[in-house]
Amino acid sequence: xxxxxxxxxxxxxxxxxxxxxxxxxxxxxxxxxxxxxxxxxxxxxxxxxxxxxxxxxxxxxxxxxxxxxxxxxxxxxxxxxxxxxxxxxxxxxxxxxxxxxxxxxxxxxxxxxxxxx
Amino acid sequence: xxxxxxxxxxxxxxxxxxxxxxxxxxxxxxxxxxxxxxxxxxxxxxxxxxxxxxxxxxxxxxxxxxxxxxxxxxxxxxxxxxxxxxxxxxxxxxxxxxxxxxxxxxxxxxxxxxx
Numbered sequence: 149x150x151x152x153x154x155x156x157x158x159x160x161x162x163x164x165x166x167x168x169x170x171x172x173x174x175x176x177x178x179x180x181x182x183x184x185x186x187x188x189x190x191x192x193x194x195x196x197x198x199x200x201x202x203x204x205x206x207x208x209x210x211x212x213x214x215x216x217x218x219x220x221x222x223x224x225x226x227x228x229x230x231x232x233x234x235x236x237x238x239x240x241x242x243x244x245x246x247x248x249x250x251x252x253x254x255x256x257x258x259x260x261x262x263x264x265x
Numbered sequence: 266x267x268x269x270x271x272x273x274x275x276x277x278x279x280x281x282x283x284x285x286x287x288x289x290x291x292x293x294x295x296x297x298x299x300x301x302x303x304x305x306x307x308x309x310x311x312x313x314x315x316x317x318x319x320x321x322x323x324x325x326x327x328x329x330x331x332x333x334x335x336x337x338x339x340x341x342x343x344x345x346x347x348x349x350x351x352x353x354x355x356x357x358x359x360x361x362x363x364x365x366x367x368x369x370x371x372x373x374x375x376x377x378x379x380x
Contacts, residue, residue: 184371191267191355191371237308241367252298252321253357253369255308 154256171238179240269372283344290358303352
């Protein structure tokens with residue numbers, strides 16, 4: 149079955165530091181890949197997505213590239229802010245070769261990010 | 266605000282009891298998903314409905330059931346509750362599940378505590 153593995157947390161950074169959160173996956177077919185963010189006391193918000201190999205998803209300064217050859221979708225941000233402190237989840241869904249995603253999401257275990265001023 | 270609403274926000278109940286969690290999807294969304302978030306299991310898919318019909322099942326216990334009503338709201342029923350059922354239960358919705366309009370939008374969750 150599908151599975152997602154994220155780097156162990158928590159991650160603690162100073163403001164303006166570079167962020168990388170590693171994510172690798174196991175899936176058959178053509179999965180779509182997502183990063184979701186969960187702020188304290190809130191539900192999950194979609195941060196970015198990529199539906200085909202070599203696609204780059206980006207939003208709010210965050211980026212991730214769908215690497216089929218390494219089955220990875222690492223999240224990066226050049227300069228983090230205190231407001232980026234949250235839990236980040238990598239996820240995948242079934243998809244097709246045309247880039248359409250559908251069905252349930254399979255999540256990684258989440259990575260807690262804390263950014264200090 | 267995602268547009269997905271869940272009630273109640275918090276629920277405290279005793280072992281052996283039954284509870285109902287409610288979810289209203291975003292306007293226009295036909296598909297509803299339920300997920301369970303716990304410390305030991307992480308975020309796990311439970312069940313999906315599309316336009317009133319069950320479409321996919323995940324790791325949902327037999328003590329749990331769900332339905333989607335004609336007005337598209339959904340309810341998750343948890344019975345014979347055990348301490349291990351304590352978790353955050355999320356509902357998500359999407360327009361459909363087979364096109365690029367697939368994106369899932371999550372509600373704020375219902376925190377269930379079983380004592």
